[in-house]
Amino acid sequence: MSEDLIDLIVDLCEKEAIDLVQKKINAGEDPMKILEQIRIAMAKVGEKFENKEFFLPDLIMSGEILRQITEIIEPMLKAGAKVQSLGKVVLGTVFGDIHDIGKNIVKFMLESNGFEVYDLGVNVPKEKFVEKIREVNSKIVGLSGFLTLAYDSMKETIEEIKNAGLPEKTKIMIGGGQINENVRKYVGADSYGKDAIEAVALAKEWIVE
Secondary structure, three states: OHHHHHHHHHOOOHHHHHHHHHHHHHOOOOHHHHHHHHHHHHHHHHHHHHOOOOOHHHHHHHHHHHHHHHHHHHHHHHOOOOOOOOEEEEEEEEOOOOOOHHHHHHHHHHHHOOEEEEEOOOOEOHHHHHHHHHHHOOOEEEEEOOOOOHHHHHHHHHHHHHOOOOOOOOEEEEEOOOOOHHHHHHHOOOEEOOOHHHHHHHHHHHHOO
16 A cells, blocks of 8 residues: 555654565555655655654654665666757755755756756755856756755745846756645745655646747
8 A cells, every 4th residue: 555655754764664565566556656755754854853753863764764775776766768958957955944855866867868957956045056057058947946945945046046137048947745725825936846756747848848
């Protein structure tokens, strides 16, 4: 049951979660379904952190579990992926947030679908996004933020990008944690994706505009 994996991740049961993922892969379960379970678990971990049921060590532990799961399912997702150069994406977790599991999944999915991804890492200052966009001439930017405290940082980063005098309009997507349409409007992004699949779909849509 998918509920089992979600609960194991949220309960920080590292060995049990990893073993279950391996069993699911061995049984032929679609790795995209496992990614969806990861997304749900991440959202629940975020809620616990916001409600002070979890603290930074718990967040780091959950991130380590999800990193190991991603390593297991990555070869399955990559198998048969046709890589072609579609476009460039600048990606990073905004200043004040150190969570990177969701960002890393998005990066992998974008690369598997033919995008050239420039990953700036975590806790990225707004100026660094502008510098990299200008350097590589990227038309797409992905801002990741797992915690609600990252929303103001996203807003400031987007304002910095829009005021940077870049030669062409840069499309900006956001994702992570509890992000929804209200958050998108608040920060001023062009769109948001609830998971890596939506991020890829958005990038493909924007690259042909």
